[in-house]
Amino acid sequence: MLKVPEHQVAGHIAIDGKLGPLVDDQGRFFKPLQDDARGENEAKFYESFSANKNVPDHIHRYFPVYHGTQLVEASDGSGKLPHMVLEDVVSEYSNPSIMDVKIGSRTWYPDVSEEYFKKCIKKDRETTTVSLGFRVSGFKIFDHQESSFWRPEKKVVLGYKVDGARLALKKFVSSNSPVESKSMPNCAFASEVYGGPNGILAQLLELKAWFETQTIYHFNSCSILMVYENDSMLMKGGDDAQMPRAQVKLVDFAHVLDGNGVIDHNFLGGVCSFIKFIQDILETDTSQLENGH
């Protein structure tokens, strides 16, 4: 039985009779092929990428595993539609905090229609895409005060300027209330989630190193998904203390193009800028600990 994903934070959502992704209870994520070139383009990307021996294994692990396409009953009631069958990257988490960050200082690319270009550039200017080389598209965090999930509205997230994006990245790793009026984010989980040999920063640096040389694909309008487990944080210090299993995955390949031997400078620049934000949060956190705060 397929159902609407509990932990989706951006993109098209399968609610109110709309077309969107579905999940099963076997850890698979079914993303419907959009009926224009986008769906076909994304499926073509997954076919090419999953078989591409020029992509090292340690890079393959940053992408959801692809299991081909399958005809399944679509969420909008329109009957059976082809869906990409992907690894559900959050299925192994019980209380995950998740953030979707769209990378690049532009989401349009050469040869798109004038109409699409205008739509993209408007959003790119209104958000932090142009100013930062990335924008937060959506996120949900586990509110440890309320023991429930907290998720800001889409229009609020898309309204973030530089400070809003920085604050969101701090909230993402904080244990105190995410509600603005209550307190400033304490970044209590920054070192476990962003830092350490297996943390988000280490993974982003590994990805960046690949983007410094890869010229196979251009990842237009693609997102970095960050996820970690909150149950491990709740048990912190106890005998059952576990790692937060922080993970970086790339998603949304509807607009990937051939790289044609050219570096993907749009993605690379965006990821460098994003890394700097994560590093700054970690550095502030470390200096506060040293000063006994």
Ligand SMILES: O=P(O)(O)O[C@@H]1[C@@H](OP(=O)(O)O)[C@H](OP(=O)(O)O)[C@H](O)[C@H](OP(=O)(O)O)[C@H]1OP(=O)(O)O
């Ligand atoms: O429909 P919208 O305006 O919400 O835009 C979608 C974007 O939402 P946003 O408002 O930027 O968060 C959405 O962005 P996110 O996945 O939410 O980051 C996609 O860019 C989507 O396009 P595509 O499926 O990648 O071709 C976008 O869908 P299309 O408008 O291209 O169908």
Ligand SMILES: Nc1ncnc2c1ncn2[C@@H]1O[C@H](COP(=O)(O)OP(=O)(O)O)[C@@H](O)[C@H]1O
């Ligand atoms: N493989 C996946 N596993 C789990 N969640 C996913 C996966 N792919 C996407 N998602 C969720 O769906 C959201 C939208 O995905 P995306 O591919 O960007 O869709 P769209 O093309 O509709 O924008 C992501 O922000 C994430 O929350």
